[in-house]
Amino acid sequence: MAWEAVIGLEVHAQLATRSKLFCSCPTTFGAPPNSQTCAVCLGLPGVLPVLNRQAILLAVRAATALGCRLEPHSEFARKNYFYPDLPKGYQISQYDQPYARGGAILVDDGATARSVELIRIHIEEDAGKTIHGEGHDGRRSRVDFNRGGVPLIEIVTAPVLRSGAEAAATMRALRQLLRYLEVCDGNLEQGSLRCDANVSLRPAGATTLGTRAELKNLNSFRFVEQAVDFEIERQTQILDRGDVVVQQTRHYDPGTRQTRAMRTKEEAHDYRYFPEPDLPPLELPPALLTDVAATLPELPPARRRRYALAYDLPADAAALLTEEPETARWFEEALAVHANPKALANWMLNELGGLTRGQPLAELRVTPRRLAELIALIDAGTISGPIAKQLLVQMLADGADPARLVAEQGLAQVNDDAAVTALVDEVLAANPDSVRAIAAGKEKAFGFLVGQVMRRSGGKANPKLVNRLLRERLDRAGTAPAGGR
Numbered sequence: 001m002a003w004e005a006v007i008g009l010e011v012h013a014q015l016a017t018r019s020k021l022f023c024s025c026p027t028t029f030g031a032p033p034n035s036q037t038c039a040v041c042l043g044l045p046g047v048l049p050v051l052n053r054q055a056i057l058l059a060v061r062a063a064t065a066l067g068c069r070l071e072p073h074s075e076f077a078r079k080n081y082f083y084p085d086l087p088k089g090y091q092i093s094q095y096d097q098p099y100a101r102g103g104a105i106l107v108d109d110g111a112t113a114r115s116v117e118l119i120r121i122h123i124e125e126d127a128g129k130t131i132h133g134e135g136h137d138g139r140r141s142r143v144d145f146n147r148g149g150v151p152l153i154e155i156v157t158a159p160v161l162r163s164g165a166e167a168a169a170t171m172r173a174l175r176q177l178l179r180y181l182e183v184c185d186g187n188l189e190q191g192s193l194r195c196d197a198n199v200s201l202r203p204a205g206a207t208t209l210g211t212r213a214e215l216k217n218l219n220s221f222r223f224v225e226q227a228v229d230f231e232i233e234r235q236t237q238i239l240d241r242g243d244v245v246v247q248q249t250r251h252y253d254p255g256t257r258q259t260r261a262m263r264t265k266e267e268a269h270d271y272r273y274f275p276e277p278d279l280p281p282l283e284l285p286p287a288l289l290t291d292v293a294a295t296l297p298e299l300p301p302a303r304r305r306r307y308a309l310a311y312d313l314p315a316d317a318a319a320l321l322t323e324e325p326e327t328a329r330w331f332e333e334a335l336a337v338h339a340n341p342k343a344l345a346n347w348m349l350n351e352l353g354g355l356t357r358g359q360p361l362a363e364l365r366v367t368p369r370r371l372a373e374l375i376a377l378i379d380a381g382t383i384s385g386p387i388a389k390q391l392l393v394q395m396l397a398d399g400a401d402p403a404r405l406v407a408e409q410g411l412a413q414v415n416d417d418a419a420v421t422a423l424v425d426e427v428l429a430a431n432p433d434s435v436r437a438i439a440a441g442k443e444k445a446f447g448f449l450v451g452q453v454m455r456r457s458g459g460k461a462n463p464k465l466v467n468r469l470l471r472e473r474l475d476r477a478g479t480a481p482a483g484g485r
Contacts, residue, residue, distance in 0.1 A: 002204040003239060005232045007167055007197060008119075008159035011174055012152050013184040014126065014192040015058045021125045021151035022049030022092065029190050033144040041125075041149035043088030048278050055123070055151035059099065060284065060292045062153055062183045063121050065299060068103030072284050076123075076276040084143050085128035093124035093154075095273045099282060105157070107166075107173040108301045116170050117158040123282075126150040129191075147191075153183075159198065159209065164228035168221040171195055176300050180325045194219045199231040201239060210235075211245040215252055215259060227252035231259050303328060311341035320349055330361045330368050337372035340379060347375060351392060365399035366392070374402040386459040387411050414461045417469065420453070423461060424469050427452045438474060446470070 020027060023040035040047045063070055077095040099122065104115040128148035134140040155174065161167050175193055178184040186193045200212035213231055218224045230252075235245050250259040298306070300322050307318035322328045327348075334344050352371065356364060374391060377383045383391070383406055391402050391411070406412055414420060427449055428435060437445040453466045 001239075003201040003236055004204045004206070005162050005228075006159045006200050006202060006209055007161035007163075007228060009155075009157045009161070009167060009170060010196040010198070011155040011157075011171065012126075012194050012196075013062070013155065013174075013178055013186075015055050015151040015153060016182060016184055017052055017054045017058065017151055019052060019054075020149035021052050021055050021123075022149060025149065027150050029187075029192070031146055033142070034146060036146040037148070041087075042145060049092065049276075051279060051282070052151060056282070056284075057288075057292065058181075058183045059121070059123050059151075059153050060289065061181050061296070062155075062178060063100035063103065064289070064293050065177060065181055065296055066100075066103040066105065066118060066121070066155075068100035068118065068121060070284055070289055071097070071099050071101065072286075073097070074099040074122075074282045074284075076279045076282070077273045078276050079124075080272045081270075083127065083130075084141070085130045085145070085148065087128070087145060087148065091125060091127060092276055092279070094122035098122035099284065105155075105170055105174050105177070106301055107169050108304070113301070116173075117160055119156045119158050121153050121155050124152050124154060126152050159200075164225035164232070167195075167197055167228050168225040171221055171224055173300075176323065180297055180300055182325075188219045188221075191217075191219055195224055197224060197228050197231075199228055199235070201232065201235045201245070211247050213245070213247070213259070214249045216249055216262065218252060223252060223254055226254070226257050227259060230257060234259065307341075311345075313341060313345055317345045317349060321345060326361055333368035334372040337369050338376040338379070340375055343375045343379070344372065347371060347392075351389060355393065355396060364396065366395045367399065370395055370399065370402060377402055377406065381413055381415060381462065382406065383411060383413050384454075384459055384461070384463055386454070387413070390459070411460060414457055415465060417465070420457070420461050420465050421469050421473075423453050423456050424466070424473055426456065428470075428473060435474070435477070446474075 014027075017027060019025060020041055023038050025036045025038050025041055028036065040049060060070065074094060075097040076092055078090040079093045079095070080090045082089055098120045101120050103118040103121070105118065107114050107116055126147050126149065128143055128145040130141055130143050132141045134142050157170065161170060175184075175186040175188075178193070179186045184193055188194065195218045197215040197218060198212045199215065200210035202208060202210040213235070215227045215231060218227055231250070238245050246261075246264075248264060249262045251262050252259050303322045304315075304318045307313050307321060308315055311318075313321070320327070321331050331344060331348060334348070335341055338344070348371070352364075352366070371392075374388055374395070378385060378388050387406075388402075391405050394400060394405060395402060431449060431452065434445040434449055438449075449470055450463070450466055453470065454461055454463065457466075
C-alpha cells in the first residue's frame, strides 16, 4: 500500500525581551546557572505573576505579520505536569482561548511559493533546562532555571506538510520572518527557536489522520529534515508489516540519525488545564493592533521582489541579499552612498563574501560606506578591478578609506594613451609567438597579451584602454583578432 505523510509543526520562539514573562529577571543567554531567578519564576509560595507588556507587543507583531486573526479577548491557563525543570509543577500558557488564530507562513525560495496554514499562536513561559551526564560517572543531572519564565510564542501549523524538506523550508521561512520583525533572534543553537514535529502516515488519498509521533526539541533545519524523514520511514516499515503505530513522544539523536521513544504521547486532558487564577484575561484594544500593524517593516518576500524589479538583480542574488536582515540593511546603506546596485551586489556576495567566508557583516572593519566608495572609484575609472580587489584586502584589515589608500600608494589607474601604448609595444615585441598565433586565428592569445600588459602596468592600466590600443596595434600589423576588426 502507498502511504502519505502528514506533518504539522509546533515552533517555539523565545521573544526578544530583556526580562521574563511574569517577573523582572533578565533573559541573557549564557549567564551562570540559576543566576537569573527569583521567587516568581521559581514558583515560591505567595508570589504573583505580572505580565510583561513588551512580550505582548512582540507576540502581536508576529501574529500580525503572519496574517493571523487577533482575538480581542484571550486567557491564560495552567498546564499541569511534573518535570524537574518546571519548579511550579505547571506552566502558564494559553489553551482554548489563544490570542491569535489562523494566518500562514509564506515559504518562498524565489522560484516557487506556497502558504503553510497556521492553526493558532499562543503565548507561554519557557521551562528550565535539564543537563544530563554530569558528575564524574556521567550519571548525574542538573537543572538550570535561568530559562524558566522566558516568554515564548508557540506557532502551530496545520498538518499540511508532506516531507522533511518541506518542514525544514517552513522553519527557515519562519525564522527569517521573526528575525526581520526583531521578535526573536532565531538562534537555533541557543534554543531560542526550536520545533516539535508531529508526524503520521495514512493511506494515499485518505482524509483521516493516522496515529502520530511527536518529535521533540529539534533545533536545526538539518535535524528537522532528517528526523521527519527517518520517522516517515520508521512508520512506513511498521505499517507495511501490518503492525500498529503507537502514539509517542520521541527524541531525535543526530549521531545515529534515528528517533527513539521517550514516553507515551500526552493528550490535552492529561495536562488538566484550568484558567490561571492569578492573571486577568488579556485584552487587545483595536488601537494597539493598528499601531503594531503600522510599524511592521518590509518583509522578506516583498524585499526580494523589490530588489529583483527595482534593481534588476537576478533572483538568486536578491534572495541572498535578503536572507538575513543585517545583509539587507548593509546593502541598502551602501546603496545610499553609491547607487550601483548590480556592482554592490556582486562585490558583497562574491568578493567580500569570498574573503570573509561567512563572518558576520557587523564584525567586519569594512563598512557599507567604504565598500560603496571603493566601487565608486572603479566606476569613475580611478582604479581598475584588480587594484580594487587588492585594496579590499587592506580595507578588511584596517577599515581604511580606499581613496586615501589609492593616493598614498600611487594606485590610480593609468588612462594615458601614450603610456599604455608604450606598454603594448613592449609586450608585442616580447611575445612574437603570440602575435603569430593571433594571425593564425587563435584568439585566446589575445587575452594572454592583455594580461601581459596589465602585469607590466602593475594592474593599473585601464583594461578597456589596453584592449583598444592592443587591437589597434595588431590591426595595423594585419593580425587583429576577428572580434577587433
